[in-house]
Amino acid sequence: MSWRNCCYVNIAMSALRTSDEIKDNPEIFHTAFPVSTDVLAPGGIFVEYIETNSVTLVWDPPDSISSFELTYFSATTTKTSAISNGKTIEVEGLCPETEYTFSLVSVSENGGRSVGVTTTASPLIPVPPENFKVENKKFRLLCCQNRGIIQETTTELGTVVFSDLNPGNKYSFHITTVLSNGGRSKEAVTCSNQLSLLQDLGLEQYYPNKLSLSTVLQIDKRSVTNEQAQSISCLPWLFLKKLMMVNVTARSVKYSLPSEESEDLSSLDIYNDPMDLLNDENSSRNPLDIQEMVSKMSMCQFSVPLLLPNCDTQQCTFMLWALRDIVKKFRPHSLSNPRGFVEDRIVHSALPLVSFVRLGDCSFSKAQILNKMLSNPQQYHGTFVHYGMDCGDISRRISDGLVEMSWYLPCGNKNIDVFPEPLAFANLRADISTFETQYTLLCQTSTAVFVFFDTLDTNLKFLTNQHAKAQFFLLGNRQSKALKMEHLKSLASEMSLKKNNIILKTNQNDANFVKQLHSSINYIINRLPNKVCLEKMDTTAHELGILVDEDIKECQNAKNNAHGITKNIQDTLHFKEVQLPLQDSVKQEDKTETYKSDLQMKKTELRKQQSKYDISQAMTCFVTALTSSSLERSFFLKWMRMNLDNVSRESLSSLRELYKEKSKFSENKEEIKQLDQQISSSSLGTEHFLSEMGQLYEAAVSLPENIESRKQMLHLPRLCAELMLDFFPLELVDGDASNIPLRWVNHLLQHLNSLVQPNNKIMVVTVLGVQSTGKSTLLNTMFGVQFAVSSGRCTRGAFMQLIKVTEYIKGELDCDYLVIIDTEGLKSPELAKLDDSHEHDNELATLVVGLSDITIINIAMENCTEMKDILQIVVHAFIRMKEIGKKPKCQFVHQNVADVSAHDKNMRDRKILLEQLNEMTEAAAKMENKHEYKSFTDVMEYDPESCNWYIPGLWHGNPPMAPVNAGYSEAVYDLKKKIIAVIKKQKTQITRYNITEFLEWTKSLWNSVKYENFIFSFRNSLVADAYMRLCTEFHKWEWSFKKHMHSWLTGAEARVSNFEMMKLKSDKSDLQDLLRRLKQEAVTKLDTLEKTTMENLSKYFEQTEDFVSSVKTPRREIQSSLWTHLEATVDIRRGMNNLDNIKKTFSDTMEKKVLALLEELRKSNSSRGDAQTTDNDLDNSFEKIWQETVSELSFAGLKRRDIFNYVFSQLRENMKQKGGFVTEQLNRVNLHEYGTGPFKVKKEHFNKKWWECLFSDNSTMDLQVVVDDLINTCSQLVLEKTETDYHDTYIQEILEIIDRRFASHKNMGFSDEFELSLKLYICGFSAREFQHMHECFIMKNDPRRCLDQFKDKYCNDFKDLFDDRDQCQRKAEEFTQLCLSPAAETFIYSSLGPDIVDAMLQGKNAFQFSTRAFFQYSLLMHLLNEDRFELYFEYILTYERFVKRWILGQVTEQFSNGHELSELEERHLKGITKETLEAIKMTHNETKEGGIKGFIHSICRKLGQKLVIPKDALETVMTLNNSSQEPFARWLIKSVEEMEQSLKTKLKEDNIQSKLQKLQMKPQDELFKRVFGCGKQCPFCKSPCEVGGGAHTEHCASVHRPQGLGRYRYLHSEKLVTNICSTDVHSDVQFRCPETNYEYHPYKRYREIFPDWHIPTDPSIEASDYWKYVMARFNTKFAESYNALSADIPSVWKMITKQQALTSVKESFSIK
Secondary structure, eight states: OOHHHHHHHHHHHHTOOOHHHHHHOGGGOOOSSOBOTTSOOOSOEEEEEEOSSOEEEEEOOOTTOOEEEEEEEOSSOEEEEEEESOSEEEEOSOOTTOOEEEEEEEEOTTSOBOOOEEEEEOSSOOOOOTTOOOOSEEEEEEEEETTEEEEEEEESSSOOOOOSOOTTOOOEEEEEEEETTSOBOOOEEEOOHHHHHHHHTTOGGGSSSOBOHHHHHSBOGGGGOOOOBOSGGGHHHHHHHHHHTTOTTGGGOEEEOOGGGOSOGGGSEEEOOHHHHHHHHHHTBOHHHHHHHHHHHHHTTOOEEEEEEETTTTEEEEOHHHHTTOEEEEOOTTOSSTTOOEEEETTTOEEOEEEEEEESOOSSOHHHHHHHHHOBTTBOOOOSOOTTSTTTTSOOSSOTTEEEEEEEOOOSOTTTOSSSSOEEEEEEEEETTTOHHHHHHHHHHOSEEEEEESOOSSOTHHHHSOOOSSEEEEEEETTOTTOOHHHHHHHHHHTTOOGGGEEEEOSOOHHHHHHHHHHHHHHHHHHOOOOEEGGGHHHHHHHTTOEEGGGSHHHHHHHHHHHHHHTTOSOHHHHHHHHSGGGOOOOOOOOSHHHHHHHHHHHHHHHHHHHHSOOOHHHHHHHHHHTSOHHHHHHHHHHHHHHHHHHHHHHHHHHHHHHHHHHHHOOOHHHHHHHHHHHHHHOOOHHHHHHHHHHHHHHHHTSOTTOHHHHHHTTHHHHHHHHHHTTOOEEEEETTTTBOOHHHHHHHHHHHHHHHTTSOEEEEEEEEEBTTSSHHHHHHHHHOOOOOOOTTOOOOEEEEEEEEBOHHHHHHHTOSEEEEEEEOOBSOTTTTTSTTHHHHHHHHHHHHHHHOSEEEEEEOSSSOGGGHHHHHHHHHHHHHHHHTTOOOEEEEEEESOOOTTHHHHTHHHHHHHHHHHHHHHHHHHHHTTOTTOOSHHHHSOOOTTTSEEEEOOSBSSSTTSOOBOHHHHHHHHHHHHHHHHHHHHGGGTSOOEEHHHHHHHHHHHHHHHHTTOOSTTOOOHHHHHHHHHHHHHHHHHHHHHHHHHHHHHHHHHHHHHTHHHHSOTTOOOOHHHHHHHHHHHHHHHHHHHHHHHHHHHHHHOSOOHHHHHHHHHHHHHHHHHHHHHHHHHHHHHHHHHHHHHHHHHHHHHHHHHHHHHHHHHHHHHHHHTTOOOOHHHHHHHHHHHHHHHHHHSOOOOOOOOOHHHHHHHHHHHHTGGGOHHHHHHHHTOOGGGSSOSOOOOOGGGBOHHHHHHOOSSHHHHHHHHHHHHHHHHHHHHHHTTTTSOOOHHHHHHHHHHHHHHHHHTGGGOBOHHHHHHHHHHHHHHHHHHHHHHHHHHHHHTOHHHHHHHTHHHHHHHHHHHHTTOOOHHHHHHHIIIIIIHHHHHHHHHHHHHHHHHHHHHHSTTTTTTTSHHHHHHHHHHHHHHHOOHHHHHHHHHSHHHHHHHHHHHHHHHHHTTSHHHHHHHHHHHHHHHHHHHHHHHHHHHHOOSSHHHHHHHHHHHHHTTTOOOOHHHHHHHHTTOOOOHHHHHHHHHHHHHHHHHHHHHHHHHSOHHHHHHHOSSOHHHHHHHHHHTTOOBOTTTOOBOOOSSTTOSSEEOSOOOBGGGGTOBOTTTOBBOOOBHHHHTTSSOEEOOGGGTTOOEEGGGGGGTOTTEEOOOOSSTTTTHHHHHHHHHSHHHHHHHTTSBOOOOOHHHHTOOHHHHHHHHHHHTTOO
């Protein structure tokens, strides 16, 4: 160990006393407070750090104690401090070389003090005396962390190595001298100055690990609050926040202590030297982030570091890399073109360097003089920090030796510029005698060195020993008493200085002194030719042993890689053609199917060509460099960006000048377009290389999976995803191609999602505005991001960047990342004269607004006039987003408004802006066919007071010497806080997208933007998924609604049928009263179900207007149907009651006659004695009495009606509005003559005017198809009415169906005569069937027939009574077989229909019946799998019939095995059997009066809510019944149990077809109603509407067909048409039809003719591949069937495979 180190440890430690000494000498410390043994003392007090004038103490606080009192004293002073909530304290203001004793006590809440714990320490380690020597010593060294000993060693040597320490952790080292006698010195504690400052600032965790830019810029509470720093550890974060927002007050950050914690008023404001803070930040950050910081400092006109010292190693670093990204524009007076300017990177510029240094102490500030020298009277620059500035008077801790620099750059105005030419200035912060290396570098590289001094007594060697080319200037203070002129003269002579090189400051003011300096520097500019380029200074730095920040391996590797790519770029266009060959694009010229087919062929061929390309050398190097380490990759991208900016800056300058000239004077749009293409082609940036990566990937993934070249490219999306996490902007929209490469972006964002999940929720902030209005600068300032703002190129396309949200604020914002999107400007001068510029702006605005949660509308002037055009664009975008359920917020930013009263003064402007927005909203709404929007606030929430921001201009003064305006930074910060507040507010209003959902939204939105596809059925997969889920849920609710009402109606019908049987004798009500009660019950039930459905709907989805209508519509329909059904049931029941009364009279009469005969025979038998009456005698007697009774009764049954007259009467009523001609025709009609044979559509059935326009017989065929379907529907309805009597509601229902069908096909041009003919035909066959039904009903219910039907039963009853046989068993069996069994079977069939529907909706067919769209998908899949022309033909021409038949087939197939249906039947059978048995048992327990008839009646009343008991059979069972209740009930229970088995057997015997005929609710019909929808078809291709809800106002189909499949053909060639309407509506093709009066009309404006149809444009060439495949496959057969010629099938259609057709239909219906 060296003598110096030995003495240092020994003497330092001898100054410490141990706590044992204090205990042995308690007189050294006295307290004025009583000591309480009840108060727990601290566990011990320890010295953690010893500094020059301070000591840091730590202690172990006891439980429940938070207050302490520290007393410390020396021989001359004593002080006491109170401490709250702490366990460490730094005691400052101590005297060097003085021993202090520290005593700490615990203080309880009542003021009691504990026993004290003590220690001693001396703040300063004294310098050892000369020749001092200590023998026989050792040193004990401890390595500690958190007061715990990590390692311990004892040595006699002067060096000790502690190994296995972890980087970034905080350690302290404790040294004690141990003498041979065992004595120990005081303990010395060590740590580095730099680490010490990092620890003070709370940044130790980032050393040596670096603090990343993404960490600094993440969204946390610090970044969105104005809270002042409350501790020293807050200072660096506050400094960084302000600096990254380019706030010129960043160097003045400080923190304030609460007043109660400070006794010394001078310590209330705690500062940190700004350069210490900067140096400390630089030591804790990586070079890339330092470069970004330095660039921001340069924008603020702060001095920037040239040489950065390390106070611990005394080494310094040349900050070449940190300065590389600074680009400056200036206009020197020597420039030949007075309007020209110079723009270059500052490290490339060769400039005179003027250095300011200090020798010894100096009574005036170099930095202050420099600032005044760089400033003109109108614009002061606080470039260099000096003592007189805010926070400039703080003692430096680590920044001594810093060389800082700045530049003076002229603007070209002689009245403003201080210097005519650009200059670089350097300032060494410290005495040159202490930092010789820095001084030497400045001497060897500067043009001139200005040396400030007060005295020249010592250290003159630093001036005379320098061998430098620099011109020296000596600047002294003439007023200084220490200055000796003889020394100055001697030095001047030795340095060969002239008089002009010596400047002495007399009692003159600073202004005159600065003028002298100006003169000297102007002399330098004019006379001294040597200039320095910063980039070349690294050679000198290396010679002097100075580190260069660029020398690190990662930076050099990245530099070489980037240089290898960019060094040979001479012609950017040629370079792109050779090295980036995959970015050529196919230009669109047409939008017909033929063109699209050709385009697809070209695309396929292009992919083949691309796959043949070997990856270029440049791209190989680029991709290889990206696969390096994260740090090296970041360096590489920065080198690439800087190099390419340099190239572009040079190549674009001349082109832009030429473009300006052409734009001003040339009207040749083609020439301008070509020049614009040259500019686009000449632009070259990293985005072009990344775009080429995307093309490489796209080409690779189109290859077979086993190809090696494909596998080599699969990692590219992940590379770019990692770049985004490294804070690199991603190009979302290719600015050159105006396109989003969806597959590339898709896979890239998928990888990004996998890297961050589950933390993948995002919110999107975008900016929109006119080009070159500071949008990118606004975002960069607001969020610290790095969007390009180089004047070499404006933003093209759109770029996105991720900003992380910290855990502390994530819960408030409900997102993990903010996505910031920067876009190219609207109304670009470069595009303004091009034909499609307005369309381009529309697309961009819609995309930006659609992607964003918050949109910033940037207005770069106080007046809004310039913004009228883009406001129109913005309003269109907001309306479109409103329609698809997206609700972005909007903030208007008015830039360059400096007046503090701007907000109040511009109240009128805001009013005008709102009026303009309202006017534009109304105009845009008309164009979008959304007339309900009258004002801007109808479209979105907008408050003129809170949604408008006025921001001052960016620069404070005249560039290039102007700093960023502090008002600009503060205003942007206020806007940032507002945006974060809006995001917080939206937490409960908007569902946050995750990255995957954002990707889906982006894909669908972009497709819709390209093809102007904006309505409710917006084909965004996320919205489509939500919409499909809503449709599915809505259909469930709708079916539940219908099912409940069907169940209720079944019960209501039972109550009507059983009304007379169920009412009590005291009940005087009749059927009309029952009808009123039932209607009231129905209304209540409907209200309840409607309310439930509406509540479900409102909970599930916000945009439910169509579905709300769809709830109300079926409610109205069901209510109307119920009313009709109930009224018909009551009417028929009323007629049946009369018939039942007649039948009862007959049975009562017959019963009396039989009983009288029975009495007579018994008496006769008794008089004859032993003579027995035989069965034959009984039969003869019964026959005689039967005939007598029958002859006495009058059998006047139901009256026969002429149903034709009833039907005709209803038809006449239906047609009375058609006018006199129809009435006259009806007067001559005999309905009996109609309805036989087939109905054929004739030419005469069309309107004459319409027929004359027809050019083919398609219309006749179309109408015949409609007629056939209608006749089939009505026939089915008639056949369903076979079990009852005729009622007028039956024919009314049929006529309503006909009217609805006519209304939906009114565009077919048929005449009133046709309508009458068809109605007569349908009414004719309906009347014929109804007449037959009526007569069957009369026959079935004839009283004589009913009486004869039970003759044998009466006879058997008669014999039983005569022989006194027990009737219980037989009567029980009869009651079961004749009454209960038929009623139970009827109940099962009435309940089975809904069950079958439920089974179809929940089983294997659940998917296809869940929504109309999924049903369409299932149909198309069925057709594709069957692959039969006949099925396609039927599907297209007779869609409704095909669907019904297919659904019936599905039902039949599912229930054909009988097993599933049997389970449903058995469930109902068991249920009704159980209820019947319970009714019997309950009645048996209750009924003791009324005999057997009362018992049976009571059972029937209990079952009357569900079972309809046949009246005839019931009366027969009760007639002549003398059974006893007890045995009858017993036999009845047994019969009912047997009935269950017999019915089960019977039900199994029937097949599914016969059962479906018996069902009251036909499941196939209910399923058809569910999935068929409104029945509307596309007016062009006849694709069916799939929109959910029954009351929608707009129709839409997912997949449209070639129009030839709908029988359309070309007028002259008779060939089937291949065009698809979803393509035509985006083309210049025209159509004509009856609705256009056969005048040609543009497809683009089809909604003028068909406003209720929305035909989305095909989002891709692959759309409708399904029907293209079908038409190509069956082209000839379709032509033959349609009597046309085969279509000219595009060649690419013939290449579509069945698998591609399958994929197409899946994508169209969003099937995963």
